[in-house]
Amino acid sequence: MAGHSKWSNIKRRKGAQDAKRGKLFMKLAREIFMAARQGGGDPEMNPNLRLAVDKAKSNNMPNENIDRAIKKATGDLEGVNYEEYTYEGYGPGGVAVMVKVLTDNKNRTAADVRHAFNKNDGNLGENGCVSFMFDRKGYLVVDRGETEADEEELMLEAIEAGAEEMETTEDQFEIYAEPESFSDVKAALEKSGYSFVTSEVTMIPETYTPLDEEGVEKMLKLIDMLEDNDDVQEVYHNLDADEAILEKLS
Incomplete structure (x- = not known):
């Protein structure tokens, strides 16, 4: 049965926000930088870099921007x-929030993140206070x-390629995989002619807060407020919002 996906609702809105802000390339470049610095500048030998480059290309980031980020990480530029950090806390109404940052000034970023929580009826918590509510998964749409x-045809192909499950909504097919299987699933489905609205390894909430x-x-x-901060790479949360409310407020 086609139904309503809370997760796709979140992702659709986030995608629209990213496109509107125009800060996406800078954040993608930082992600590529960190992956290359930690595992080397060859995407074929560095799975995390390969994921970051694929994500950048899916968002139409120019190859020269990708190459420049890798060269900076490997010392060629x-x-x-x-440094990478993750902050955890609660938003209004107890919504679980995880904030992934890349920063060259931890004190500045920590203060900015805390200010965002405090200003919007939330509170920053200790590490581990909400991360247990999320699973790291490969996500393909x-x-x-x-x-x-x-x-049925797509589900069989996805499972055969290594995916865990697939959910069907009115508009799309959502495929979930373990992070280690994500690249194989994506490559196999692309070889079969499928293209993706979204393809990334992300944090999926186990439960949602209405x-x-x-x-x-x-x-x-x-x-x-968090996403407008240049140091913030990703904001994960488990908000359950009615689509009519989201459309009204957007």
Whole structure:
């Protein structure tokens, strides 16, 4: 049965926000930088770098930007050193929030993240306070309007390639895989002619926290304030918002 996906709702809105802000390339470059610095500059030998490069290309980031980020990480170009941190806390109404950052100034970033939580009826917590509510998963989305394959055919191909499960909504097929299998699943489905609206390794909530319109509005303000910070790479949360409310507030 086609149904409503809380997760795809979150991702659709986030994608629209990223496109609107125009900061996406900078954040993608930092992600590539960190992956290359930690595992080397060859995407064939560095799975995390390969994921970061694929994500950048899917967002139409120019190859020269990708190459420059890798060269900075490997010392071929002078660049800033970034460190990766994850902050955890609660938004309005107890919504679980994880904030992944890459920063060259931890004190500045920590203060900015704390300020965003405090200003929007949230509170920053200790490490581990909400991370247990999320699973790291590969996530692939196929637009139902852009493929002739039916649900059963795609599911069989995805499972055979190593995916864990697939969910069907009114608009799309959502495929989930373990992070270690993500690249293989993606490559196999691309070879079969599928293209993806979204393809990334991300944090999927195990449960969702519903809020009324006032709570959703406060939560969206918190998300926007965090995502507008140049040091913030990703904001993961488990907000359950009615689609009508999201459309009204967007």
